[in-house]
Amino acid sequence: MEDKNKEMLKNEGDHFSKASRIKYFDIVIKEGHGAILTDEDNHQYIDLLSSASSTNTGHAHPHVVKAIQDQATKLIQYTPAYFATEPEAKLAPRLAKLAPMEGPVEVAWGNSGSDANDAIIKFARAYTGRQYIVSFTGAYHGSTYGSISVSGVSLNMTRKIGPLLPGVVKVPYPSSWYRHKGESEDEFSDRMFEAFKLPFETYLPADETALIMVEPIQGDGGFCKAPERYLNHVYKFAKDHGILFAVDEINQGMGRTGKMWSIQRFPKIQPDLVAVGKSVASGLPLSVVLGRKKIMESLNAPGNVYTTAGNPVTTAAANATLDVIENEHLVERSKRLGKVAENKFKQFEQKFDFIGDVRLYGLNGGIDIVDPKTGKPDSKNATRLIYRIFQLGALMITVRGNILRFQPPLVIKEEELDQAFNIIEQAMQELKDGKIKSPANLDQIGW
Template sequence: MVNTQKTKPKVTNKEVLTKEKTAFATAARIKYYDIVLDHGHGAIVTDIEGNDYIDLLASASSTNTGHAHPRIVEAIQQQAAKMIQYTPAYFANSQAARLAPRLAELAPMNGPVEVVWGNSGSDANDAIIKFARAYTGRQYIVSFTGAYHGSTYGSMTLSGVSLNMTRKMGPMLPGVIKVPFPSPWERFVGENEEDFVDRMFKQFMLPFETYLPADEVAAIIIEPIQGDGGIIKTPTSYMRKVYDFAKRNGILFAVDEVNQGMGRTGKWWSIQHFNLEPDLMSVGKSLASGLPLSAMVGRKEIMESLGAPANVYTTAGNPVTTAAANATLDVIQDEHLLERSRQLGEKAAEFFKQEKKKYSFIGDVRMYGLDGGIDIVDPVTGEDDSEATTKLMYRIFELGAIIISLRGSILRFQPPLVITEEELDRAFAMIDQAFAELAAGKLTAPTNAAELGW
């Protein structure tokens, strides 16, 4: 890390965190590093002590356009000077009215499309439940293990990535059925892709053959590329089987693009890697470059199945957040960030491919644009190695980059799409140094290692 302050900081990270701890609930933050962020620009963030870090997380993929992009800052400032809030539940505002047709046009769906606003990806996924049940007249929703769809009661019921998302909080939303996601860890040694997909699809079908009537299922919701589950792309042939099953049975096919949308994977939407059209799609995080705005986009006939006030929120789609979203769309298009994600993603994939050749503790490497998951394993057993992963991510942080883990043993690589090649190279040097030090047995886990991560 680089300290950019020339004098001793007036306040330290430790002092602020100690004071915050007296009033901030444990449940509201997944613990990683003891820093208090103060400002950022592009792919660099700075804490209150003046330490700079290369951001390899992009605020959980919610700042794809980077931090404090001047065009987005200007749009926010200009709109805030005119009007900050008037509830879209009662009246349109000029920014949201402009954004809705733009987002509908970008949706990976043919035919008329409509949009509803939310404040987070969580309530966008709640909207999928609402509209799917209303349109079909059916109650059941099918989701996947390993999924993260949010933290409202509906979206956390859909999720399947952490026991702490359900522990002590039941009963959860009724009518939600989970099926196994075809992740690489479910694959048998020596099993080919076709056999793996066939076996996993049989597991998908098991509920429908034993206790879940297909004609009572409203929707199947899936992350085409699971985010918090480990940055895992659904096998294409498996996705096609699920899609075809849904269509044969009048089940809506819904996709969650909150983490993986908005250019993250080198396309506007991760579902575009499959050449399939969803019926419903949730969007959030980077939609407004991190400001609290989400959307659920769907085919018009589905979206017209409910009337007001079935999905209204006081602040959702307010003038400032939608101004930021309009500017975000402009930046992604004008600065060619889809192409940039693809190009720099190829560079990142090659870097980790070469690292894998050098270090036997690197397992599977998955990279879809600037969107990657790097498995860390025990070289002897091939099993996931959470201890080594924690050592690595903490050392990378000490060297000056922010990276976190998923599932305990996966390094999450999601830098802002505006990261420069020079910044990317510096980050690679830090990662390689950490890898080399782990291989040499020089790394130790932080004293609070058991507290860190999901």
Template sequence: MSEESNRQILEKEQAAFATAARIKYYDIVIDHGHGAIITDVEGNDYIDLLASASSTNTGHAHPKVVKAIQDQAAKIIQYTPAYFANSQAARLAPRLAALAPMSGPVEVAWGNSGSDANDAIIKFARAYTGRSYMVSFTGAYHGSTFGSITLSSVTLNMSRKMGPLLPGVVKAPFPSPWDRLPAESEGQFVDRMFAAFKQPFETYLPAEETAAILIEPIQGDGGIVKTPPAFMQKIYDFAKEHGILFAIDEVNQGMGRTGKWWSIQNFPGIEPDLMSVGKSLASGMPLSAIVGRKEIMESLGSAANIYTTAGNPVTTAAANATLDVIKDEHLLERSTRLGKKAADFFNQEKAKYDFIGDVRMYGLDGGIDIVDPATGKGDVVATAKLMYRIFELGAIIISLRGSILRFQPPLVITDDQLDQAFGMIDQAFSELAAGKLDLPSNADELGW
């Protein structure tokens, strides 16, 4: 453990670290972790219900991933994949291509983060179609590079003071459950949102000049929200009808998070043309990939999508080990089983507490709405109280959209650890109901 406290280290860091580079939640400095437990520099343990923003689905310091990294680092750490293949990346590429939810020949290209994988979707979509426009959705988070930030719209701070952003990007309204009218059926809601989706194409956006539609099948930072299946089918059919590529972002929701390899597999019959992968691909090591149909991926020549370190030997060794762990330890099945357990817990809590709104759980992947019982609207104050109290009790959980608890533990979390976390959450819920919780002093600084 460090001889310095969390606060002492953070005070030193603050003098040299940019505000724009971190979303503030808790004043801790993480020192190490194992499985679903992380430990700060003062030796405090926390059950991790965030999994490093869904980038450590295999847990922290998984022995097989650690060994793969150590063994590879002892051989060679880096030689740029921009010029030469390496044995780990050469092994990984066909493995990842074989897992892709696409028919026919598939190819991959490496990146360093989900952000540049989404930038690559723009490149390949425009090159293959010869068209310029890209369509994404409100509430989306696709990354922080200039292209991916243009595609995103989860917070105004991703566009404020930076414009003009990348031209040719049009945002369609995402069918969020909070936008559904009180008396509206699911079918009516989908029809209304699809009409809103088509409006640009009917007024100012030529379909024949549109390269791709990019969507998160389940929005992550937008609130852990699954796209209504009927809406997904409609926009997919629209894309196919008009020769528009259908692209998906699997950075947050892929790699077993929902109980399937890819979140798009929760939508039978829909195959993407392109998809972005990152975060848990290499158990949190800096590696991403764009995966796509071969003819699309061959539409650009060399040097169009290369990075000095993308696909380096250590990160791809970690990714090969990650694929092994997910398969050998049956983490897809584990996510499904524990996700049902989590859904049962939160629905039981919802029956007890009127401030719990919608509970959305797709495998170990959940969004729990905290609402004002009088209005049914999201309650930012209550959410801040809850997440901070859960932190004090010994678990890491954060908020989305100000009033949604984000529940994404590592897929290796044990039943006992999950039960302990449920105990902490239930205690926080009961204390909120009893009026015993106060806001932390820096509440206005916390969250997105």
């Protein structure tokens, strides 16, 4: 009898905060292996989400599982706030060596991407002695008070909880849908850079600004890459005015974009600070700040310590995760399979007039669903699509209402990827033919 999903959700329902889960599908995940998930009713799904890009190495990777098990038999927890442990001491120089900047690099541990971004704010203010922080509309940096203050992707992240962190100024992110018809990318970049400069020319003193924080490729904001010319302008502005430049690699790092870090798609930029999380420990609660040594030395303990951050089990998992990324060539695999995915979605774009744009960066990207008559976002049809894809056996969600989020584990088998494309194409064909039935809670699904 298939009712365990329903029964478990009912038991949870009266005791779980609605602020803590975005509504999509009524399932309870029981287990996962590689790119395949199984729910409590034993239905299987191809995972095209990777637990919000936190399982780039796939689910229950044997090497990661063994590292967790081996470490758990020796020492589960001792706080790095007081003493080092073997896996943590091994991981720190390993991550510092991978950092996308030259010169001496230090690391700081956290429990989530959110507190990594909080830490970046603290280090930037401490080092510069300045107060103002600049971030971008469309950004998702997390849910702690600092990280939610610099985010700009959902009104529910600011509604009812103010005042937020003072000294934060948001500027427009150069998302492709803001580009005017007939406008070249250079013209668009220059126009958006003028908008970036406006606060600095009217009310925001550059010499009192500590930090510019950016996702080189926004994730929850719509899977859109900033034009290289634009981000180079912003980076030069930061350097010219003594402002630190930080990048958020929580969603888009760890091989997701066909590079180890998404900022490596911008060869002229070397950030001062980098926030890492999600997949760094294959989904276990670990985050990292990578930063230039002189900046990271600007705070003294206990300015950025957490009892469980960088504990033995999570750092053992992170070391194993790096092993998998290196030994299975997942960065290169993301790049190669990303080209396959891009070609497939481009074919769909030619076939289905409700696809407005396709943006793939490695095995990772967004597909815009629009009204063919107006070209405007069509959230209802996007929701119908993901619900039908779910019914057919794959998990895919939307961001910004109308953008399909495509982020399968980097270990996904090619035959599983082919099967996922067949499912997506079938759902799109049914939408085109008017054969998809809307879920009863259509307006409640998604961000």
